[in-house]
Amino acid sequence: MNYTEKLSAIRKLMLTEGIDAYIIPSADPHLSEYLPDFYKCIEFVTGFTGSVSTVVITQNFAGLWADFRYFEQAEAELKGSGFELVKLNIPHTPQYIDWLKEQLTNGSVIGFDENLVSIIMGEMLIKQLASKQINFKHCDCIDPIWENRPPLPTANAYLLGDEVTGESMVSKLTAIRSEMKKSNTSHHLISSLDDIAWVFNLRGSDVKYNPIALSFALIDENQTTLYIDAHKLSAIDAEKLTNNGVNIAPYIQVGNDLQKIASESAILIDPKRTCSALYKSINNDVKRVLQINPSTNFKAVKNDLEISNTRKSMVKDGVAMTQFFKWIKENVNKIEITELSAAKKLEEFRAAQIGFVGESFNTIAGYKAHGALPHYATTAISDAKIEAEGLFLVDSGGQYHYGTTDITRVIPLGNNTEEEKTDYTLVLKAMIEGSKTRFPKGTCGYQIDAITRRPMWEHGLNFGHGTGHGVGYFLNVHEGPQTINASAIPVSMDLGMITSIEPGIYRTGKHGIRIENLVLTIADECNEFNQFYAFETLTLAPIDTTLVKKELLEQSQIEWLNNYHTIVYDRISPFLNEEEKAFLKVMTTAI
Template identity: 70%
Template sequence: MTYIEKLAAIRQQMKQNGVSAYIIPSADPHISEYLPSRYKCIRFVTGFTGSVSTVVITQDFAGLWADARYFEQAEEQLEGSGFELVKLKVQNNPEYINWLTEVLPVGSTVAFDEQLVSVVLGELLEQQLAFKQVEFKNQDYLSAIWENRPELPKNPAFLIDEQYIGQSVADKLTAVRKVMKQNHANCHLISSLDDMAWLFNMRGSDVSYNPVVLSFALITTEKATIYIDKNKLTDADLSVLADNGVEVLAYEAVGDGLTNIPSESTILIDPKRTCFGLYKLIPASVQKVLNTNPSTSLKSIKNDVEIKNTRLAMVKDGVAITQFLKWVKDNVGKIAITEISAAAQLREFRAAQDGFVGESFNTIAAYKAHGALPHYGATEQSDVTIKAEGLFLVDSGGQYRYGTTDITRVIPMGNNTEEESIDYTLVLKAMIEGCKTRFPKGTCGYQIDAITRRPMWDYALNYGHGTGHGVGYFLNVHEGPQVFNATATAVPIELGMITSIEPGIYRPGKHGIRIENLVLTVKDEVNQFIEFYAFEALTLAPIDTTLVKKELLEQAHIDWLNNYHALVYDQLSPFLSEEEKVFLAEMTVML
């Protein structure tokens, strides 16, 4: 079926059911960011491949709501599909609800699959459309038209030994139950896959790039139950879980577990990470406490073992990045290099490193104008040859058994313009500004975001995405609860958190520049005023300085860069060949 035909088939089902609007979120029953193939619904319906969007279909309009990261990509991919791009004004804001309040007649019916809508979104829809007396239906209009829809993955899972984790499952359950008690709850449902993986020291490959396993958990004060395909785990792993007080039941049995919760119970649920369908199975007599999963905050603060191992992963990753940068510079114009082949070569360099499991996300290898698309993904149709001119942006990451990496570097290929040099310098200045920041305990992400942007604001420049996101430990490359963006999220930046700092400048049709390091929050100074924190640079890879306009930098930025490059050379050079050492020495020369 063509996209036009799929849209017509959905509208036909809507008409039969008397449905005025059908909502398709980018989600699965675990409210994940990255989805198993079975739940890539928006891609199936529209052809749009971005990771975050929402589709709303009525009889006379079909729209895809997406933020600035995807504007150009969406307009290109939606062409001829029957769907129109609706540009979000505020990232992650469900602005389509306001649109529905304007266009829906009183008494309309709105449908969506309750397995793909979070509790908070489901309740928001009900609240904001109440004045229109809207009726809601739980409908899946895709399965009937999705021929050979992918099944749920059957990939094996495994438990990680405590020596690589630093904390047993039993100890983590104790920590979670402590927070449950603080919330006056004697029961807790976990749906989010990264929380499941962290809590039970379990990893897998059910979702591309994220080493997670499709599963749920129901935790009480006395026992913990995992709902998972038992065939995914070995008898030895099942025995380890049993020794830690964990029962294992079938994946599909989670519904029975919820409906049979005793009426006198109080259950703790994360409304942003739990689907509406499961939530509605909980008996009305059970008191519900809506709050963030305890594991979300617990896993964001890395323990000493995780920090030590992450530093090791950064060295491995830095070696691969250095080899890649040298390969690009040595071979451009001599052999055919395209965006796709460059990304494949980078993966080969990473794969040669001990402990490499896979990439942490789809590599963004974006040459010239493609760099202006923050989430660009090269396809056979869009793939271009890298030449000895312009800018080549590469945003990539690796999953290692002892850490997760995420790094962006821009490679000046030659014959660069004055505008490119200024933009490059200002992005670098902003990245350094964020990395070198000293801040008082209690500082939140939106404050770091503003500090990082200031050097660019001085030139009336800005970017449409957040400055940074939390990063997991051999887990999701995007992890909460901390985030560096303009949203006034009241989550303090804690010691042990790993977060990205990645400002950028994007000029459509010309170039994109983003430079990204991961940083660890560490102690800085305690004085008569308050305790201060700082960031330790975890990412270890050279930053090209050939375009840097030194006069645009302050001495503090120059000092930071020189000290950083000295660290990079010291940490990486023992693992490089003599020829690679010479290259790294040239890349890290004092500015």
């Protein structure tokens, strides 16, 4: 079936089920950002390949809600599908609920697969549409029409040793049970895959770019059950789990076991990371405590070994990035280089590093106007040839057995305009301003966000995405609970957190500029006013200075940049050959 035929088939099922509006979220039962192919329902129905969106279908309208990062991509991919792009004004907001409220009549029925909707989203729908007396129905209108649907992943999973993680699963389970006791709960369900991976020191490859395995976990006061298909684990790892007090049960058994929790028990559940279907399977007499998974907070604060290993991964990544810069600058216009071939070459440089497992996300390689699309994904059709002019934005990252990286650099290739030079300098200035910030204990991400944006605001410039996100340890490249954006999220930037700082400027049809480093929150000065924290920059790769307009930088920012480049050269050069060292020396020359 083509996309219009799929839309027609869904509408027929809606009529059969008595559904007036059908919602398709970008999600799986674990509320993941990156999905197994089995759960890429929006891509199957609409053709849109972006990672964040929501689809709503009625009998006379079909819309896809996405934020500015995907506007151009969505408009191109939705052509001829029967779906219209609805542009979100604010990223990550469920504005389709307001649309449903306006469009639906009293007593209408909204359908969705409760396995793909979080507890908090389900409750938001009920609350915001209460005045319309809307009825809700659990219904899967996708599976009946999806011929040859990809199976659930079956890749092997494996346990990491304590010498890699720095903390045993027993220690982590003890810490979680302590938090359960504080919240007066006897049980705790974990659905989020990165949390499970952290708790059990478990890694896998069920989802591209994220080293996780499909699983659930149920922890009570006396026992722990890991719901994972047994064939994924080696006999040695299965025995290790058992010896550490972990029962192994089939992946699909979690719902049945939740139904068996005794009345008057109390269960701790993260409402943002648990699906409505599992929530509803719990006996009504069981008390529910809805709060963030304790493991999410624990996981965000890296231990000493995780920090030490992450620093090692940054050296490996910096070597690969330096080799990539040298290759592209020396070969542009000599051999054919395209966005796809450049991304492939970068992956090859990373793959040559010991401990490399794979990319941490799909490389964003945007030449000229493509760089203005923050989440641009090159296709065979859009693949642009790289030439000796303009700007080439490369946002990439690696998964290593000892860390996760995420870095964005812009490569000037020649004949650059004054506008490009000014924009480049202001983005660099903003990144430096955020990186060198000192702040009192308790400072939250939205405060760092404003500090970082200030140099751009002074010139009437801004960008529509967040300034930064948490990064995992050989785990998801995007993790919480901390974030650096304009939302007043009351999560402080605590010691041991690894976060990105990545401001940008995007001029549609012209160019995009984003410069990104990862930083570690460290202790700074303690005085009568407070304990102050600072950022240690972890990313080790040169920042091209050929476009920098020095007059736009403050002296402290120039000093930061020169000091940074000294560190980059000192730590990266021992792992380069003589030609590469000479190249890096030029790139890191003080301005």
